Amino acid sequence: MSARLDDHSRSARHPKREALADAPGEAVDLGLLDEFIGFHLRRAQEASFQAYARRVGGSDLHPGRFALLVLISRNTGITPTALSRVAGRDKSSITPALRDLEARGLVGRSPAPGDRRSVVLHLTDAGEARLAQLTVHALAHDAELDRIIGVSAKPAFLRQLRRISEAFA
Amino acid sequence: MSARLDDHSRSARHPKREALADAPGEAVDLGLLDEFIGFHLRRAQEASFQAYARRVGGSDLHPGRFALLVLISRNTGITPTALSRVAGRDKSSITPALRDLEARGLVGRSPAPGDRRSVVLHLTDAGEARLAQLTVHALAHDAELDRIIGVSAKPAFLRQLRRISEAFA
């Protein structure tokens, strides 16, 4: 909620200081944080992430893995290095994720034609099936996000998020 | 990638989408991801985080630590458990962060009056001074975010982010 930045009267309402946030939902002064885009960006992202994780089940594939499946499916033959660039990660960070997806039998690799240093990636049939399952959950989750921000406001909201990630790319 | 935040020679306009990270002429198809709020939320948060980290220097205090300093400063006498609830983390997750801030001499603790199990937190003078320094960086970073999304659009944007985090709280 919105914090009153200069309100020091809270000690009047809460004579015992340790009771400041004893009860869940007790008011805590967020100070400057309450007007920072970065702070609310982080909270929204975290909340959305955890809601998705609850939806698919904690033990299942996280959003990052789902994103890899989508990207490999839509870009069959992409290389690990190209994937890491899309994800904005170092190439060494993508190796464990791909190994995990391979171990689950969802992703396969083949020698890259024309460059024997490289490999090209594809989804297995099981990978495509799993992607289809996860897509149902992802669509439901996104539909919930749509309801929260309002369908008519979505395009502008997405545009602003894209502007942020592109401005700092 | 060595973009400096202070470098205003860099255009803020980015007309093309999807050319996020790949070699020229090799556009990557984002598929469903491109319309997912959660996906763009994550990218924006990550980009903002890294831009802030570059601004304050990679070795310095990260946004999470800055947030703790703000919260302790604005809520002197808050307990670790209350802090963990504000941050949405388990109480065991807050212990290492507080130990770090104590080791840096920025945060102090005292016995909680009336409950000998508990402790209350406060910023040291050095902590307040450091918070003031970091606030300058945080304000500059947030001003850049303001420019990116537009000052007039900021209130609605913040409202939407708050709605997301509160809807999944």
Place this chain on the structure above:
DNA sequence: TATTGTTATACTCTATAACTATA
């Protein structure tokens, strides 16, 4: 010389469970 992918390694952040000392 540069690039691809991997390995080794380390650091951060987080969570669960068990423990202590209180309450």
Place this chain on the structure above:
DNA sequence: TATAGTTATAGAGTATAACAATA
């Protein structure tokens, strides 16, 4: 019995540096 805080431990996720094979 329940709670505050800590500890031990484990699991993701990421990064840097170095390496072998290839370009």
